[in-house]
Amino acid sequence: MTVVLKLGGSVVTDKETPETVDDDALDRAVETIADADESSLALVHGAGSFGHHYADKHGVTPTEGSHDAEGVWAIHDSMRRLNDEVVGRLQAAGVPALPVHPLSVGARDAESTLSFALDSTATMLSEGFVPVLHGDVIAQAGAGATIISGDEIVAHLARGLDADRVGLCSTVDGVYDADGDVIPEITDFAEVADALGGSEATDVTGGMAAKVRALLALGAPAHIFGPDALSAFLAGEPAGTRVSG
Secondary structure, eight states: OOEEEEEOHHHHBOTTSTTOBOHHHHHHHHHHHHHSOOSSEEEEEOOHHHHHHHHHHHTOOSSOOBOOHHHHHHHHHHHHHHHHHHHHHHHHTTOOEEEOOHHHHEEEOTTOOEEEOOHHHHHHHHTTOEEEEEOEEEEETTTEEEEEOHHHHHHHHHHHTTOSEEEEEOSSSSOBOTTSOBOSEESOGGGTGGGOOOOSSOOTTOHHHHHHHHHHTTTSOEEEEOGGGHHHHHTTOOOSEEEOO
């Protein structure tokens, strides 16, 4: 059974302070993952206060690219350093984690169609490793380099690896309705569009709305939940908001 799990940028970092890891939150998530009995797990983590800060500074988004190599490197290097931190803590907790950097395995054509090689990730899984991917910059024909979000990577992994379960762990308990209550299930984006607001912190990838859209596009059940429900999700139990297109 293959599980694709994303730890949101707001879980692993303090999104209000550039390049600041949320030590307590990340350590709790790592401990939960280490304690879970999950034999085939692919992890993705968000950018948080690392990549988003530099992407905003250099004007790079999923649709606006850059040919400035120094700016592209600044975004990628920030994400690489965050990935090093996540992988290092996972390994210290006994999780056989290894990094996979999207800049090296992904690209888009001029029509924004994504090509993302999964050979290394699939082989890592089959050999008992836990591949850890992240939001990043990738080359795009005619645009230089653009952002690929963690949510887009999650969707691509879920399809390419034929994942059995998909989860997005954020700092909220699920997707909230207009009254502030967790929505149990979402099957159509139009049903919740009015309730989904933008992120208060700098986020060039669309916040909660983008997460819901990405999961609905999978055509398979997924969950959005908070850190307190991470253990339940990894145990195969209901968690947060179920998203099923």
